[in-house]
Amino acid sequence: MSTDTPWLAADEQIAWRTYLRGVAVVFEALNKDILDSDNLSLHEYEVLSRLSESPERSMRMSTLADHLVHSRSRLTHTVRRLEERGFVSRTVCEDDRRGVNCNLTETGWQALVKAAPSHVRSVREHLVDKLGHDQMIELGSLCAKLFDDDVAL
Template sequence: MDQMEEFQWLDSAEQHAWRQYLRATATLTEALNHDLIEEAGISLNEYEVLSRLSETTGHTLRMSTLAEGLVHSRSRLTHTVRRLEGEGLVARSAAEDDRRGVNCSLTEKGYKFLADIAPIHVQSVRNHIVDKLGHEKMLQFGKLCELLGEDNSGDSEENE
């Protein structure tokens, strides 16, 4: 059987929806990133690292766990953390329970910085997403995104 006959092509409405998704995610990511860089001098990726750390007990996560939660390769996360570490916003250390692992911790300076810039990011999210969708559609959007984010293909890098 011809390989092209083994799958179903997107119809025109599905293709349009797919392209709208690609455009929306690229546009939103760019807008949120721009607002953070302009107002706080930090990228959306860097903000997400700080934010995730702030939400954990002891403001510390193992680098591999942080990478999985952010859906970043470990090498990409390492570069981001290195930049944040250079600013004194995070610190890395050997994991106490397993010396082969590396923990990333939010520093006091990092926590203060995050607290100062969080309103900038939240307002940006409101401006670009929440206010456009409204509360109910925002909640529906979150549920749809949750479905899309359930992909457990295991394609992430295994090296730290």
């Protein structure tokens, strides 16, 4: 072991592992709930949600990957599944023929509208109600410190 590495103190190590477990537990619960209620994965729901908030319900694939913090490959697989269900379509970017846009279809919009209430209930149950409003806002502020880019939430 290198002696010049500033190892985590015992309480920092506990906090780190607790953070990892907390994120995994919440993600798994949210993913299970939305799969059970709407036959969508949490990743698929997030793609639909981000597209719904974009101008013309469309976003360049590379930008969408950045917003979701997904690899291009992972996003491509998710979008392919959504495309097979008629929820999204892909088109060549008008301004840059090398790029591809992902577009929310009307079918995708309707799936999102149907899934949103149960997803919000799940977020409240597994996170907001457990933390309370103030700690939820604090969690958001703390997490914002973890990234230093200009990607819109």
